[in-house]
Amino acid sequence: MNKTVSGADEAIRDIEDGMILMMGGFGMSGLPENCIAALVKKGVKDLTCISNNAGVDDFGIGLMLKQRQVKKMISSYVGENAEFERQLLSGELEVELIPQGTLATRCMAAGYGMPAIFTPAGIGTEVAIGKEVRNFNGKDYLMEMAFEADFAIVKAWKGDTMGNLVYRATARNFNAVMAMAGKITIAEVEELVEPGEIDPDHVHTPGIYVHRIFQGKNYEKRIEQRTVRKK
Amino acid sequence: MLDKEGIAKRIAKEIKDGYYVNLGIGIPTLVANYIPENIDVVLQSENGLLGMGPFPFEGEEDADIINAGKQTITMLPGSAVFDSAMSFGMIRAKKVNLTILGAMEVSENGDIANWKIPGKMVKGMGGAMDLVASAENIIVAMQHVNKAGESKLLPNCTLPLTGVNCVKKIVTELAVLDVLPEGGFKLLERAPGVSVEEIKKATAGKLIIEGEVPEMVI
Numbered sequence: 056m057n058k059t060v061s062g063a064d065e066a067i068r069d070i071e072d073g074m075i076l077m078m079g080g081f082g083m084s085g086l087p088e089n090c091i092a093a094l095v096k097k098g099v100k101d102l103t104c105i106s107n108n109a110g111v112d113d114f115g116i117g118l119m120l121k122q123r124q125v126k127k128m129i130s131s132y133v134g135e136n137a138e139f140e141r142q143l144l145s146g147e148l149e150v151e152l153i154p155q156g157t158l159a160t161r162c163m164a165a166g167y168g169m170p171a172i173f174t175p176a177g178i179g180t181e182v183a184i185g186k187e188v189r190n191f192n193g194k195d196y197l198m199e200m201a202f203e204a205d206f207a208i209v210k211a212w213k214g215d216t217m218g219n220l221v222y223r224a225t226a227r228n229f230n231a232v233m234a235m236a237g238k239i240t241i242a243e244v245e246e247l248v249e250p251g252e253i254d255p256d257h258v259h260t261p262g263i264y265v266h267r268i269f270q271g272k273n274y275e276k277r278i279e280q281r282t283v284r285k286k
Numbered sequence: 287m288l289d290k291e292g293i294a295k296r297i298a299k300e301i302k303d304g305y306y307v308n309l310g311i312g313i314p315t316l317v318a319n320y321i322p323e324n325i326d327v328v329l330q331s332e333n334g335l336l337g338m339g340p341f342p343f344e345g346e347e348d349a350d351i352i353n354a355g356k357q358t359i360t361m362l363p364g365s366a367v368f369d370s371a372m373s374f375g376m377i378r379a380k381k382v383n384l385t386i387l388g389a390m391e392v393s394e395n396g397d398i399a400n401w402k403i404p405g406k407m408v409k410g411m412g413g414a415m416d417l418v419a420s421a422e423n424i425i426v427a428m429q430h431v432n433k434a435g436e437s438k439l440l441p442n443c444t445l446p447l448t449g450v451n452c453v454k455k456i457v458t459e460l461a462v463l464d465v466l467p468e469g470g471f472k473l474l475e476r477a478p479g480v481s482v483e484e485i486k487k488a489t490a491g492k493l494i495i496e497g498e499v500p501e502m503v504i
Contacts, residue, residue, distance in 0.1 A: 081333045081334075081352070081356075081370070082333075082352060082356035083349065083352075083356065084333070084349060084350060084352050084356070085350070107370070130410060131410050131411060131412050131413070132409060132410035132411070132412035133408070133409060133410050134409035134410065135356075140408065143408055144405070144408070150408075152401075152402075152408070152410045152411060153411075154411055154412075154413065154414075154415035154416045154419075155332065155370065155374065155411070155412050155413040155415075155416060156332075156370075156371075156373075156374025156377065156378065156413060156415075156416030157415075157416065158370075159369070159370035159371040159373070159374055160371055160374060160375075162370075162371065163371035174378065174416070174419070175378070175419035175420055176378075176415040176416040176419040176420070177415050177419070178419060178449075178450065179397075179447060179449065179450035179451075180415065180446065180447045180448060180449065180450075181446050181447075182411075182415065212350075222369075223350045224335075224348070224350040224351045224361065224367055225331070225333050225334050225335050225350060225351055225352055225353075225367055226349075226350040227334055227367055227368065227369050228333050228334050228369065228370050229369070229370045230369070231369035231370075231371075232369050232370055232371045259369075276349035276350070277349065278347060278349050278352075278358055279352070279356040280352075280355060280356045280357040280358065281347055281358055282341045282347075282357040282358050282359070283341050283342055283343060283344045283345075283346075283347055283358065284340060284341045284342070284343060284344075285343070285344065286343050286344065
């Protein structure tokens, strides 16, 4: 059950124009940097990207936006990207903004084989327009559908050749739920190890969810807001 | 009148021993600096952390350890990390005791708007819609009036809503107010040096004043 591929180019070889991609990460943390670079190089376009954020102008999905590769973004927060906001306000880019928990749970539902979830988030707001509302125990909930993504692209700290993944600290974020949710899941890891080197008790994403894995290289791991205190 | 730090200090007094607290971006983040040392509080960051600590020392910042505002932070002993679905799971399941967030507008029935100005600013709601839809204890930190001097405490919100009937308490540069279940802003405390008249003038929504309104103690 060896899922290793040579690198990002091979991992994304069959991603085509118009596909729906999930991209892990929160802000700059836990971004699949190698796959994003390969997608920019490949130049696929008309993509729908499901990702909590849209990167910044020169990093993350921002790089794909700059090349006009993205037709539609499904995100919860896009505040730090001037090019994104420009494309959005000018109508060049289609954007669906959805609550962060709804985004995460629609991924989770896909990974758990459930067609939909019910959440109170967005009740009484424009997010609820056109959606089915159900009342449970006196409270209204929106029905939100599980995502259907052609590919999920995630970044983990460590993985083995069978696809078992371990994340580090808050870089886990959407990676762990998106890894479960792609028709094909690609994982890039900082360190690729042999089966047995990860304690089964420490696995965050079981390898059954992962189809391709490779050891990434040259991680920049950029920090969006460097905040420190003096010693 | 309070500055941002003052608003944060006053809100910190609402935090009780044993609370799990989610702090939003902006003034709410500052609240962490004023949590009394004699109480035990765990801060939740909705990108997937319980046990958020202070900013790291210079040179120790780690790109894998950030808060929901994408700032580098530290993890205190006893911290736990988890994925985004579980993070909002614990919010939806009301495990988080107190949510503190910012707002552009609040209405007298507790509606809140804080994510979008049509045609001008579209940053997104992030986790705010999930938080306000599920939390039972929501405090809003906000400016009472906008830069043009217009009230942000309104009969009805004019901006796209983040949530309805959810805000319980508001702390502004001028006052502490409760949002009553039957509607209306009940004035609880005045900021130092601020008169009831000034608060009346700055509040467009229904303001309820009963008896003497004390000056807040910070």
